Amino acid sequence: MPVQVTISRLRSEGRKAPGLVLCLDESVAMAAAYGHYGISGKPQVVLVHRELGTLQVGGQMHNAYFGHIPVLLCAGSLAPTNHVTWTGEPYNPCYMTRNCVKWDYEMSSRDDITEIAWKALETAYADPRAPVYLSTSIDAYGGNGSLFNIPVRQVTPRKAPDPQMLKKAAEILLAAEKPLILAGNSGRHPEAVNALIELAETLGARVINSTVRVSFPTSHPLCAGVDPIGGGTRDTAGYFSAADALLLIEYDLPYAPFPLKPAERAKIVTVDLDVSKKDFPMWGHSAEVFIESESFPAIQGLTGAIREILTEEKCRAIKQRVIQLKSEHQRIKNERIAKAESRSSQKPISPDWLCHCLAGMIQEDTIIVNQVITQSSSVFEQIDRSLPGTWLGCAGGSIGWALGAALGAKLAAPQKAVVTLMGDGAFIWGCPTATLWTAGSYQAPFLSIIFNNQSYGAIKGLVHRAYGEKGLSARQAFDCGVEIAPPPDYALIARACGAYGRTVNGPDEVMEALKEGFKEVDGGRCAVLDIRLA
Numbered sequence: 001m002p003v004q005v006t007i008s009r010l011r012s013e014g015r016k017a018p019g020l021v022l023c024l025d026e027s028v029a030m031a032a033a034y035g036h037y038g039i040s041g042k043p044q045v046v047l048v049h050r051e052l053g054t055l056q057v058g059g060q061m062h063n064a065y066f067g068h069i070p071v072l073l074c075a076g077s078l079a080p081t082n083h084v085t086w087t088g089e090p091y092n093p094c095y096m097t098r099n100c101v102k103w104d105y106e107m108s109s110r111d112d113i114t115e116i117a118w119k120a121l122e123t124a125y126a127d128p129r130a131p132v133y134l135s136t137s138i139d140a141y142g143g144n145g146s147l148f149n150i151p152v153r154q155v156t157p158r159k160a161p162d163p164q165m166l167k168k169a170a171e172i173l174l175a176a177e178k179p180l181i182l183a184g185n186s187g188r189h190p191e192a193v194n195a196l197i198e199l200a201e202t203l204g205a206r207v208i209n210s211t212v213r214v215s216f217p218t219s220h221p222l223c224a225g226v227d228p229i230g231g232g233t234r235d236t237a238g239y240f241s242a243a244d245a246l247l248l249i250e251y252d253l254p255y256a257p258f259p260l261k262p263a264e265r266a267k268i269v270t271v272d273l274d275v276s277k278k279d280f281p282m283w284g285h286s287a288e289v290f291i292e293s294e295s296f297p298a299i300q301g302l303t304g305a306i307r308e309i310l311t312e313e314k315c316r317a318i319k320q321r322v323i324q325l326k327s328e329h330q331r332i333k334n335e336r337i338a339k340a341e342s343r344s345s346q347k348p349i350s351p352d353w354l355c356h357c358l359a360g361m362i363q364e365d366t367i368i369v370n371q372v373i374t375q376s377s378s379v380f381e382q383i384d385r386s387l388p389g390t391w392l393g394c395a396g397g398s399i400g401w402a403l404g405a406a407l408g409a410k411l412a413a414p415q416k417a418v419v420t421l422m423g424d425g426a427f428i429w430g431c432p433t434a435t436l437w438t439a440g441s442y443q444a445p446f447l448s449i450i451f452n453n454q455s456y457g458a459i460k461g462l463v464h465r466a467y468g469e470k471g472l473s474a475r476q477a478f479d480c481g482v483e484i485a486p487p488p489d490y491a492l493i494a495r496a497c498g499a500y501g502r503t504v505n506g507p508d509e510v511m512e513a514l515k516e517g518f519k520e521v522d523g524g525r526c527a528v529l530d531i532r533l534a
Contacts, residue, residue, distance in 0.1 A: 002138065003141075004020060004047075007020055018045075021411065021442055023407075024431070024434035024437055026046075027058060027400060027404065028404040028434045029048070030057045030060035030063075030404070031060045031063070031404025032405065033045075034067055034394075034401065034404075035406060035409040035412070038213070038412075039392065039408075039412035043071065043125050044070070044071040044072070045071070045072045045074060046073050046074065047076070049077060050135055050137070051077065053075055054093055059396070059398025060398060060401060061097055061131060063394055063395060063397075065101065065396065066395040066397075067394070068188075069131060070121075070124035070125045071124065072117075072124055073097065074120075075093060075133065075134070075135050076135075076138060076141075100131065101130060101133045104132065104134070104135070105133075106135045107134060109139045109140050120132045120134050127294075128273060128274045161291050161292070161298045168289050172245055172269060172288060173203055176243075176244045177244055178239075178245075179205040180208065181205050181216075182246060182248050182251045183196060183209050183215035184215060184248060184251030185210060185212065185213065185215065186249045186299070187215030187388055188250075189295060189296050190388035193214065195303070196215065196299050197222075199302055200216070202310075202318075203306060204321040204325070206223075206239055207222050207223055208226065208227050208228075210227060212393040212395050213393070214385050214388050214389070217385070217387075218380075218384045218385055221322075222325055223329065225381075240262065244263070246268050246269070248287070249271045249272075249295050249298070249299065250271065250295050252395070268286075271291045271299070271302075273294065275287075275290040275291075275292050336381045336382060340353050345507055345508070349504070349507050349510065349531055349533050350378075351375035351378035353507055353510065354378070354451070357511050358419070359382050361514050361515070361518065365417075366419060367417070367419070368390065368420075369392045369393075369402055369405050369418060369419070370392070371394045371399065371402035371421065371426050374453065375451050375457075389413075399429045400426055401426070402420045402421065402430055403422070403435040403436075414444065418447070419448075422449075423450070423451050423457065424450050424452040424530075425455075427448070427490060427528075436497035436498070439499075440526065445521045447520075447521050448494075449517075450490055450531060452487060452530050452532050454483065454484050454532070455482050455484055457482075459482045499525055500525060502516065504529060504532065505532050510531070517529050
């Protein structure tokens with residue numbers, strides 16, 4: 001409350017103050033902070049009630065932690081509580097978030113609020129970035145505060161990558177016949193994207209892009225698809241297991257375990273500021289070379305080190321490999337397009353056809369916010385993104401992220417089109433009423449496309465695999481608790497919130513519905529397309 005009132009007063013006086021965005025659900029606010037930072041690169045502040053608001057943020061805090069999102073979750077209450085836990089210890093709200101933050105603090109009226117706020121934001125923004133949590137009671141805002149402007153503190157410059165490590169890494173990568181680069185989060189630095197293109201072309205290496213951001217253009221001939229461990233393209237797993245050398249650049253394994261691992265013979269080079277990866281254990285496979293550095297200077301340094309020891313014979317071999325990889329890339333691309341077009345009349349609607357149609361309508365700078373899970377391969381195979389900042393995926397495992405993230409992305413880039421992709425379960429969990437109201441109130445329209453398979457598809461797949469069923473009847477699937485059938489009228493929910501809503505049942509309607517959806521967004525209001533896939 002004191003923050004809200006102060007901001008309102010300052011703005012009414014024409015003085016500089018941050019803006020306030022009212023979200024009707026705390027989880028939407030945290031997802032929006034993720035989306036805004038993913039596009040703007042600016043740290044975010046989310047204000048919630050100390051106990052109930054913190055609990056409501058829940059899974060979106062998990063997503064922010066795994067996404068390296070520097071957000072200050074500031075939780076306040078009217079007065080300090082005298083609650084105790086079942087152990088007899090004083091109740092501490094910081095315990096609720098401790099697994100998903102890098103720092104927390106219970107502030108009192110004795111603290112200098114200015115100093116604490118700077119400490120919180122600096123900690124969140126220091127690499128590796130992550131959320132921080134500040135718990136307060138209202139009396140803390142009446143305490144001490146610095147009456148002077150604290151100068152922006154200088155970030156400690158990172159040391160340059162070790163030349164000896166670069167040379168050793170270059171030797172390993174040049175000796176490999178099937179080098180593979182996992183691009184990871186390097187795309188958070190836009191300048192690193194072009195540097196990685198140069199490195200890949202110099203080395204003649206396939207690159208697997210991140211599911212979270214554009215770290216390497218998926219349209220580039222050396223792009224071998226999207227990380228299969230993160231739910232990416234269907235044919236990348238073979239490249240992964242066949243590689244004899246892997247270059248991991250700011251690469252985090254997902255929070256959920258996955259059976260795919262590098263070959264035992266594969267040599268691994270890791271580039272990261274957090275080379276120990278204590279929060280993201282890497283398959284139990286240690287690397288041969290650890291390069292502790294920001295990704296951009298390390299990528300540049302590796303390219304230079306490779307060129308220094310590149311022989312004419314090796315250069316010819318690399319050129320031949322690049323020709324082969326370019327041919328392979330084009331063949332796969334043609335096959336994917338042909339597959340989608342062959343399903344243009346398939347009923348129910350094919351996700352390949354839906355994604356193919358969408359790919360033909362978006363612009364080069366359109367921002368795609370994606371949290372499709374069971375049809376993720378169709379999304380990654382049909383939709384190319386080449387420019388940094390035009391793709392945003394969820395690094396964590398909590399669904400309900402996509403709507404709020406799209407809201408944040410649109411607030412960060414109001415001049416660009418934003419399209420968010422999600423399953424029907426994710427739409428429900430994304431608090432559509434809260435999100436669409438905020439988007440309408442703050443003139444932040446975006447297009448939502450629901451991949452509606454009328455079920456929790458991921459759980460249905462687990463049930464199939466675990467119990468060896470070739471197929472479940474509709475009744476069996478419903479009894480297992482995985483069917484959302486008959487589904488709610490999502491288009492009607494959208495219209496109730498002042499947005500455009502349309503249900504699409506046939507493949508011949510897809511293009512027309514997409515055109516109408518984009519037209520509505522261009523006209524200033526959100527649009528929701530409920531695409532019935534099954």
